Amino acid sequence: MHGLEGAEELLVGVASVDQEHEQLASRVNRCIAAGEGDLSDDEVRGLVAEVIVFAIEHFANEEQVMLRLGYPGVDAHIDAHEKAVRQLYTYGLNKHGAALSASVGFFLKSWFLAHANTHDRAFGQWVAERAVEPCPVEP
Numbered sequence: 705m706h707g708l709e710g711a712e713e714l715l716v717g718v719a720s721v722d723q724e725h726e727q728l729a730s731r732v733n734r735c736i737a738a739g740e741g742d743l744s745d746d747e748v749r750g751l752v753a754e755v756i757v758f759a760i761e762h763f764a765n766e767e768q769v770m771l772r773l774g775y776p777g778v779d780a781h782i783d784a785h786e787k788a789v790r791q792l793y794t795y796g797l798n799k800h801g802a803a804l805s806a807s808v809g810f811f812l813k814s815w816f817l818a819h820a821n822t823h824d825r826a827f828g829q830w831v832a833e834r835a836v837e838p839c840p841v842e843p
Contacts (some may be wrong), residue, residue, distance in 0.1 A: 706734055708729040708733055708813055708816065708817070713817065713820070713821065714726070714729055714816065714820045714824075715815070716820065716824045716827060716828030717828040717829075717831065717832055718769070718828050718831050719729050720723070720765065720769060720826065721765075721766055721769065721824065721827075721828070723825075724762045724765060724766070725762075725816075725820060727758065727762075728758060728762055728812075729816070730814065731754065731755045731758055731759075732755065732809055732812045732813055732816065733809075734751060734755075734806060735751055735752060735755045735805050735806075735808055735809035735812070736805070736806065736807070736809035736810060736813065737763055738751050738802070738805040738806075739804075739805035739806025739807075739809055739810075740801070740802070740806070741802070742802075743801075743802070743805070745801045746799060748800075748801055748802065748805045749804070751805060751807055752796065752804055755808060755809075755812065756789075756792050756793075759788070759792070759812065760789060762768045763785040763788075763789070765766070766781070766785075766824075766827075767781065767782055767785065770827060771794060773831065773834075774829075775830060776818070776830075777823070777827065777830070780823070782783055783829065784819060784823055788812075788815055788819070791811060791815075792808060792811070792812075795807045795808050795811065795821050796808075805831050805839075824843075
């Protein structure tokens with residue numbers, strides 16, 4: 705499998721964000737693996753829906769933490785999240801079965817690595833410079 709192997713490259717130093725990054729990486733890996741397997745279309749759609757819903761929830765949680773702390777880069781961060789969600793929905797409309805799972809999985813892998821190492825890491829550095837730990841987001 706060619707998934708997100710090491711979660712350490714996704715860690716940004718903010719505990720609540722890092723925990724969700726690990727969970728999202730696990731879901732992305734399952735999505736990629738499903739693209740290489742023989743799941744039914746319904747099973748694939750269920751898995752892809754789970755990944756997309758979790759990603760959207762993670763984005764909202766991350767944005768809430770940023771807003772609560774007054775992070776100056778929050779608008780660009782929200783914009784990046786919104787673009788990713790639009791792309792995910794496009795895949796959902798245009799792909800089916802294993803192609804859907806693989807497309808969503810590989811898109812999220814690529815996007816997530818780039819995003820975590822730029823936008824998220826910048827937020828983590830900003831938090832570290834202020835020596836604050838954001839409160840976890842309430843469910």
